[in-house]
Amino acid sequence: MNAYVFPGQGAQFVGMGKELYTSNEEAKALFEKANEILGFRITEEMFEGTEEGLKQTNITQPAVFLHSVILAKTLADFNPAMVAGHSLGELSALVASGSLAFEDGLQLVAIRANAMQKACEENPSTMAAIIGLEDSIVETVCSSITEIVVPANYNCPGQLVISGSIAGINKACELLTEKGARRALKLSVGGAFHSPLMEPAREVLAKAIERTTFNKPSCPVYQNVSTKPEIDPQIIKENLIAQLTSSVKWSQSVQNMIADGASTFIEVGPGTALQGMIAKIDRTVQRRGISS
DSSP states (O other): OEEEEEOOTTOOOTTTTHHHHHHOHHHHHHHHHHHHHHTSOHHHHHHHOOHHHHTSHHHHHHHHHHHHHHHHHTOTTOOOSEEEESTTHHHHHHHHTTSSOHHHHHHHHHHHHHHHHHHHHHSOEEEEEEESSOHHHHHHHHHHOSSOEEEEEEEETTEEEEEEEHHHHHHHHHHHHHTTOSEEEEOOOSSOTTSGGGHHHHHHHHHHHHTSOOOOOSSOEEOTTTOSEEOOHHHHHHHHHHHTTSOBOHHHHHHHHHHTTOOEEEEESSOSHHHHHHHHHOTTSEEEEEOO
């Protein structure tokens, strides 16, 4: 079975989507529609902007979403048995599987990105990648710290990203290094994504999601919060709302997809990060990427 997966924030690069825009009329029309919906020419930021500009959350998220979704829509053989997306990529997966209309998905991404950007500015916070420790050790250390610090991204065995206040992350990195972490690397991000500190953004996004129409997807969507195959639009909405303040359980989701028959994982969008994670989760499955 083919499982299609969609990357999240961090996969962006200058020039992303330009070849797709210039070589495919359907793609060009969708990019131009996106420019109208967003109210600015995001294509200029994507094709000819700067790395620093693309790192801004309110630019990064719609850029990655557009690259992934438009690429999926132009694939002649796109017929997934199941889909999943990493964090932001979950919205890409929902549009690609027909649960969300393209326009609605892009509007939700813009609202999500702007709300997260605002939350970051109002409450400075950060994240760190912990390499080389068992998840249970990281979880125990996080729960022992009085400051806000939580597991945010279960990327693959031996790689867990934590999220929280600056003081909490500093303390956690110190303690986890003492526990034997190979690396405790603070990330260059604007805030504590997938932690309680994103509650203001979750509230804004929840209102937008509630007034948006979700359909039954064409195939099961393995969501970050539940890690299970979801097809019920109401459950999909609830999980999507919870995602901003909950852990991204990517490793667990991929394991469930493999258990349910996924033999080939196809990453659609910029970068190859998900292929690397999936290789560490299970080296027996086939992995390939589609990027243009």
